[in-house]
Structure formats: C-alpha cells, structure tokens
Amino acid sequence: MSDRPAPTLAARLRQLTLVLGNRLETELLLAHVLGVERSWLYAHGEAPLTPAQQSALDELATRRLDGEPMAYLLGFREFYGREFRVTPAVLIPRPETELLVDAGLEILGSDDTSVLDVGTGSGCIALTLAAERPDWQVTAVDLSSAALAVCRDNAARLNLARVELLHGDLLKPVQGRRFDAILSNPPYVAAGDSHLDQGDLRFEPDMALSADDEGLSVIRRLVQQAPRHLHAGGCLLIEHGYDQAAQVRALLDQQGFIGIESRCDLAGIERITLGRLAHPRG
C-alpha cells in the first residue's frame, strides 16, 4: 500500500483545472462527485479525496476531455429556473427554447387552456408550462420512448405527474383531439449538416436533431397535421433553424394560419414562428 497522503480537494482542483483548462467546469465536476454544492468546496479545501472519489473524478475528466457535454456528465441542465434531468436519450435544453415558452405564456389564455408539446424530449417545454400555469392541461408527445422515460422522471421530480405523456409520431397519439395551442421544438438541422459532427451535437440523439428536406421534413408534417388538432383561434408555435423562418412562415400560410410572425432570440436571429388558426379543419 502507498503511504502517500491522499490529495486534498484544493490540490486536485488546481491540478485538474490545468488539465481541463476551465476552473468552473472542474469545480462542477468535483462538487458532483462529492455530492455537495459548489460553494462547499471553498470552505473545505483541506478535505482529502478518497480513492473512489478520485477515480470517479478522473473518469468524468476523461469524458469531458473527449468532448462529452457537461450536462450529460452532471445529469442535469437548468431551464426556465428549474433543474431538468438529462441523459444522452434527450436533447440538452437550450436557452433559445425559453423564447418559445415565453411566447406561449404571453399569448395564451390564463385558465383552462389545453396545450400540446410535440417532441418533448426532457419535457422542458411541457413541464415548464405546466409548472408556470397550474390550471393548464398539458400533454406531451415524443417518438422516443427513452426520451419519454426521462420526461416522466422530470415530471415526478417537479411534482407534475398530471402532465399527460404519449408515445408516437407527431400528432398520431392525439388523433381526434384538439388543443388551444401546439408548441414544438422539433428536429430541424439538415441531415448531413457539418454542425452535427461538432461540439455537443456529436453526443445528442440524431432523432432529436436532424431531419430530411434541408431540415424541414418534420416541421412540414407538423404544420400539415396541426389544423386538425387545433380549436378555432388555436396557436401553433415552432422553434426552427436560424435560416428557416421564411420557409416556416410560408408553410403556416399555406395551411391557413393567420397573424403569422417570427420572433428573434437574444442574438437577433429569427428563432420561433407562430400563427393562429382561423378555421379549424375537420
């Protein structure tokens, strides 16, 4: 057995920061391994790390060096002020998607509103709406049963088990039903786009990211199906790619939506498009 003293937390933090080149990420990984808040580390620099803690930390650091997203390593990502569990089965919630939630909260009625989130993934949209508006009836759909399992877990953690979760392709699971609003952050990156081989996207599920037809195939099908599932005056709100706003507006227009508008994210990029249905289809 080695009689070298166990490294202290502060020493390991310094050493690993040099390896990862990022102090914040190192602190987050260390706090995660120790099961403590980040602030706890500052007051306990002299604490020794056990061999088990050291190897858990080494494993996470290796995965981070390989480019794995922090959210998957930590298992959580914050969205709209709440923590969502994330695994490689779901897209990591993005700050831009908060814009879709903002728009939904702003334009929809305050009570007894029925809302459908299509392609719910972690559930960040559906569960946030349900948490913000306890009187809304929220339904969420995903084609991935692995993603739905993560969403169900998040619903339980957030005390939102009342949110209805359905498995299936786009609006098939809600055949014969209508809603006041349909929101979606669907896959919209063009299949084969070089961004899919870069950064976090390499680790996220392809089903959550990419679509055929220059990234528009899922959006196109959703817009076509939506008029049979909205009440008169019902809203469709869609997040899309940075260069897809004009095409999405045209798709909504072709399907009889009115009041069509696109809204920009903080970077000034048209990121969501929405419209109201004047005349529902039978």
Ligand SMILES: C[S@@+](CC[C@H](N)C(=O)[O-])C[C@H]1O[C@@H](n2cnc3c(N)ncnc32)[C@H](O)[C@@H]1O
């Ligand atoms: C871009 S992710 C969005 C996840 C989550 N709503 C968010 O904003 O972080 C798209 C989601 O749509 C799901 N999806 C892809 N194709 C689908 C389809 N045809 N029907 C239903 N869900 C689909 C994927 O499994 C994935 O969870």
